[in-house]
Amino acid sequence: MRIHDLVRGQETYRADANQTALEIAQAMVARNIGAVPVIENGILVGVFSERDLMKRVVVEGLDPATIKVRHVMTPEPLTVCPQEELETCRALMKKHGFRHLPVCEGAQLTGMVSMRDILLHDLDAKDEEVRMMRAYIQAAI
Numbered sequence: 001m002r003i004h005d006l007v008r009g010q011e012t013y014r015a016d017a018n019q020t021a022l023e024i025a026q027a028m029v030a031r032n033i034g035a036v037p038v039i040e041n042g043i044l045v046g047v048f049s050e051r052d053l054m055k056r057v058v059v060e061g062l063d064p065a066t067i068k069v070r071h072v073m074t075p076e077p078l079t080v081c082p083q084e085e086l087e088t089c090r091a092l093m094k095k096h097g098f099r100h101l102p103v104c105e106g107a108q109l110t111g112m113v114s115m116r117d118i119l120l121h122d123l124d125a126k127d128e129e130v131r132m133m134r135a136y137i138q139a140a141i
Contacts, residue, residue: 003089004082006121007103007111014039014109015048021057021072022064024048035100037109038073044102044109046073079104082111090118
């Protein structure tokens with residue numbers, strides 16, 4: 001399966017690099033998401049995650065109401081193209097220790113995939129395998 005199959009139709013919240021960390025954190029809580037892509041002039045420039053909030057704002061004693069997200073985001077994030085295989089995305093996330101991966105067509109953001117998205121897809125696939133196996137066993141009895 002390719003990543004575009006997983007993010008197709010997904011509405012991706014995007015942060016502007018000039019918004020405050022507090023504004024973005026509030027939007028993340030309201031949408032129940034753990035990371036957001038940060039855009040400047042229509043181009044992906046970073047990702048702001050729960051981890052960034054804790055490490056770069058809270059622990060550093062910065063005021064989230066005044067600090068711009070551009071100063072506390074993870075800059076130049078690793079991205080994947082929409083045609084990338086799901087397994088490659090999973091491997092990249094595991095290798096680099098992050099749970100969110102921007103999906104870009106060139107410099108344009110097309111979506112954001114999370115480890116949760118991938119795991120839920122895997123669970124659905126396993127559920128289907130179990131249903132098929134049960135049907136096979138019942139047909140053989």
